[in-house]
Amino acid sequence: MNQAIGVIDSGVGGLTVAHELMRQLPRENLIYLGDTLRCPYGPRSEDEVKQFTWEMVDFLLHQDIKMLVIACNTATAFTLNELQTQLSIPVIGVINPGARAAIKSTKHNHIGVIGTEGTIRSNAYTEALLGINANIQVSPLPCPLFVPMVEQGILSGHKAEDIAAKSLEPLKAKNDIDTLILGCTHYPLIKDTIQTIIGSEVTLISSSEETAREASTILEFNDLLNGGRETPAHQFYTTGDMAMFAKITEGIFRESSDSFQSVMIEKAIISNP
């Protein structure tokens, strides 16, 4: 099955999921579509998020993808069930993989979740966690400064640690979570900074890593893994400015230059951009 895995995101955060897919499934072809023109989805209405997401899905279905990964928390919260019901290919989102990994990791059933205001307000992680185990204590915390910080390239150092310390203070004060879900696909880029502030005894769960892991599970379970030996191709599309998208993509993929060689950045034409 050498058809590509399709990955959609409201912008560039989902590139951390694409990066993990390329690392954990190095034989798979990938098509990524980031809706940077209309990013962020967080403050938008449910109807709008659904419409935009379906437009991205239609674009990728025309490219004959074999699996869809929704690499955006907001889009996952609003469209996962609908897409799973209506598409004939496997569809996975970023929320349940993180929740499941946290449940595997926790020793004392107390899990923290950080995310954007929208994601935390949606309660999606809390529902996913309690849906599996009603005895889990969940401590959710919005960290609205983290996405702007990442987008400005402030990933480590004193300034990043100051922001992280201030943002995570409510969780630090409780001092009893043993596992923390990074409930936003931007956060893996500041994982080291978050670990420094929250302490080494807390296990960080990256929804990007875990989503790639579950994509691997579901592909194998459905006999959809690519058994071919050709060098895989990775195509990256954006609805917005190509130069800026290319710069950010290069930043994330700088450690895997081989894969970046085959990256093609085009302006995606979707039905109603």
Place this chain on the structure above:
Amino acid sequence: MNQAIGVIDSGVGGLTVAHELMRQLPRENLIYLGDTLRCPYGPRSEDEVKQFTWEMVDFLLHQDIKMLVIACNTATAFTLNELQTQLSIPVIGVINPGARAAIKSTKHNHIGVIGTEGTIRSNAYTEALLGINANIQVSPLPCPLFVPMVEQGILSGHKAEDIAAKSLEPLKAKNDIDTLILGCTHYPLIKDTIQTIIGSEVTLISSSEETAREASTILEFNDLLNGGRETPAHQFYTTGDMAMFAKITEGIFRESSDSFQSVMIEKAIISNP
């Protein structure tokens, strides 16, 4: 879907998988069948392992299970593909989940695998790892003393550490794996001892934990999770001596006495015991 998850093993090692299923999926009903009478499967022929495994599967299918977990490395190596093709319910084994988790964890693409002589000789982990990523360096090592050590109850302390140090010496000497797969369902019981010897910088992958995690993924993906609120029931069957099986089961489940309350141990009647 309140039907049970069925778990089969050649004996008691798979109880660590059952324990993880109960921890990570606390709402699910479970039926465990351990073929302690004919354990171990490791030295047996492929035909014999297949015949015994099918007998266990038939026993559980009569109990209307919704998923089958093969919690034994040897049985997984010989029967997983056949069972996945022939049964109408999802079937998962213990090898691929550990391999996928190791690929997610490794930083430098060098993974160690320890297991029984049979499992290491079967090459199943190496094939699973290289099947996903041909650039992984795999260092397999049989540890034939670990199962007898666990079955004698030597789990920690000087004696356990001496045996572990001697067994793991070839891997220690290389000193460059960053991830180690515990490729035997007995090994989670001596995880702390192995970690002490191999060093804290090596990430240990428990195939039991990872198999339970993937069972959770596959159940949700197939819409088979138990949404009910009743207290789950766990039934444990053995083909061999009940008193000894009960003692070992109690040892493994001593931390979760609630669940153990509902354990029913019966002598399993299988078609050709």
